[in-house]
Amino acid sequence: MSGGMSFELTEDQQLIRQSVAELAAKFDDHYWMTKDQAHEFPREFYDAIAGGGWLGMTIPEEYGGHGLGITEATILAEEVARSGGGMNAASSIHMSIFGMQPVVVFGSDEMKAETLPRIVSGDLHVCFGVTEPTAGLDTSRITTFAKRDGSDYVVNGRKVWISKALESEKILLLTRTTPRDDTAKPTDGLTLFLTDIDRDHVDIRPITKMGRNAVSSNEVFIDDLRIPAEHRIGEEGKGFSYILHGLNPERMLIAAEALGIGRVALDRAVKYANERVVFDRPIGMNQGIQFPLADSLARLDAAELILRKATWLYDNGKSCGREANMAKYLCADAGFAAADRALQTHGGMGYSEEYNISRFFRESRLMKIAPVSQEMILNFLGSHVLGLPRSY
Ligand SMILES: Cc1cc2nc3c(=O)[nH]c(=O)nc-3n(C[C@H](O)[C@H](O)[C@H](O)COP(=O)(O)OP(=O)(O)OC[C@H]3O[C@@H](n4cnc5c(N)ncnc54)[C@H](O)[C@@H]3O)c2cc1C
Numbered sequence: 001m002s003g004g005m006s007f008e009l010t011e012d013q014q015l016i017r018q019s020v021a022e023l024a025a026k027f028d029d030h031y032w033m034t035k036d037q038a039h040e041f042p043r044e045f046y047d048a049i050a051g052g053g054w055l056g057m058t059i060p061e062e063y064g065g066h067g068l069g070i071t072e073a074t075i076l077a078e079e080v081a082r083s084g085g086g087m088n089a090a091s092s093i094h095m096s097i098f099g100m101q102p103v104v105v106f107g108s109d110e111m112k113a114e115t116l117p118r119i120v121s122g123d124l125h126v127c128f129g130v131t132e133p134t135a136g137l138d139t140s141r142i143t144t145f146a147k148r149d150g151s152d153y154v155v156n157g158r159k160v161w162i163s164k165a166l167e168s169e170k171i172l173l174l175t176r177t178t179p180r181d182d183t184a185k186p187t188d189g190l191t192l193f194l195t196d197i198d199r200d201h202v203d204i205r206p207i208t209k210m211g212r213n214a215v216s217s218n219e220v221f222i223d224d225l226r227i228p229a230e231h232r233i234g235e236e237g238k239g240f241s242y243i244l245h246g247l248n249p250e251r252m253l254i255a256a257e258a259l260g261i262g263r264v265a266l267d268r269a270v271k272y273a274n275e276r277v278v279f280d281r282p283i284g285m286n287q288g289i290q291f292p293l294a295d296s297l298a299r300l301d302a303a304e305l306i307l308r309k310a311t312w313l314y315d316n317g318k319s320c321g322r323e324a325n326m327a328k329y330l331c332a333d334a335g336f337a338a339a340d341r342a343l344q345t346h347g348g349m350g351y352s353e354e355y356n357i358s359r360f361f362r363e364s365r366l367m368k369i370a371p372v373s374q375e376m377i378l379n380f381l382g383s384h385v386l387g388l389p390r391s392y
Pocket of ligand 1: 127128129130131135136137138160161162163164209212217366369370371372373374375376379391392
């Protein structure tokens with residue numbers, strides 16, 4: 001990375017952008033609409049991304065990956081979403097791209113050797129189990145409990161919204177190993193595992209949801225699931241800190257996905273606004289249509305800049321909490337606004353499924369809620385950056 005200020009991607013990064021865009025372009029609107037409507041995992045797309053070697057982008061080279069940074073990962077995520085694949089495409093590969101970070105950093109050598117090469121090849125699907133119905137965003141309140149029993153743990157509890165659980169062989173599972181009331185800090189006493197989803201002890205039920213239907217999100221009921229102690233990541237009781245480690249990069253990835261959807265929605269809106277003639281003029285000649293689109297362009301470009309700053313800081317080992325949170329907040333907002341305006345530009349056709357705009361609208365709405373809500377981002381900025389009192 002050069003010392004001076006630069007807004008240019010390196011040649012390698014530009015090549016990544018171009019190659020991913022070319023690959024993703026092979027999957028057209030019809031493909032994504034069909035998968036979304038059929039609630040079917042986009043296996044062909046996933047296999048193509050794996051076949052191109054992209055799943056291992058951030059996995060260390062010794063495990064078959066490319067050892068690249070979050071900058072490259074966000075370029076990939078943005079292009080995948082921007083291709084029109086949106087969140088259906090991005091969520092199908094999201095966990096492989098950076099979700100294994102707790103394993104990479106804190107996992108045992110055996111665990112890494114067993115799982116990371118399989119992530120790279122695309123053969124291993126993993127989901128991430130944190131959210132619980134009664135805990136919400138207050139992760140310290142989770143109650144799924146892992147009780148030590150000899151060389152195993154026995155787990156009981158319930159998770160909700162777990163994406164891709166239906167398609168996954170393993171789950172990165174956050175549990176409690178010490179009751180909240182018996183710990184010094186509420187976030188102590190949480191333990192993280194990477195373990196097999198044994199269907200005899202894990203019941204998975206898809207949730208009917210508003211969009212991104214090619215990738216399931218599920219209720220997960222865990223009933224006396226035995227987990228060998230070797231499946232624990234790092235030390236008992238430190239699971240929350242391991243998860244924290246991956247939160248900033250995850251926010252950046254989500255930001256990039258929101259940005260990608262915003263870009264594709266804007267492109268489609270511009271095309272339609274130039275072509276659609278009403279009252280003897282293209283509708284894009286009207287400032288009521290043109291200005292919101294121009295405004296979205298400015299907002300997407302500005303959001304991208306803070307994202308680029310965040311990824312640069314992270315890849316250069318500098319603290320990036322402020323920027324990562326802002327990037328998620330601003331990209332989610334700009335992405336959704338662009339999709340909403342694209343829908344308005346398309347008039348009645350925006351509301352139909354034919355133009356895919358309604359799919360972008362439904363999918364871009366998600367990033368204002370998950371994996372962390374806009375309110376929690378403002379809470380972080382308000383209390384951690386500005387020094388205001390906490391509400392959480
Ligand atoms: C499609 C989808 C996929 C998902 N995939 C996964 C997954 O793979 N794994 C996983 O673990 N989870 C997943 N989630 C869960 C997601 O991370 C949570 O939905 C999200 O973190 C919000 O938590 P909650 O739904 O419990 O909201 P709640 O905690 O119930 O919050 C409800 C609302 O209250 C607001 N609120 C709460 N407290 C405060 C406060 N102090 N100040 C201001 N506002 C506040 C929140 O911002 C939110 O708007 C997914 C969710 C969705 C919708």
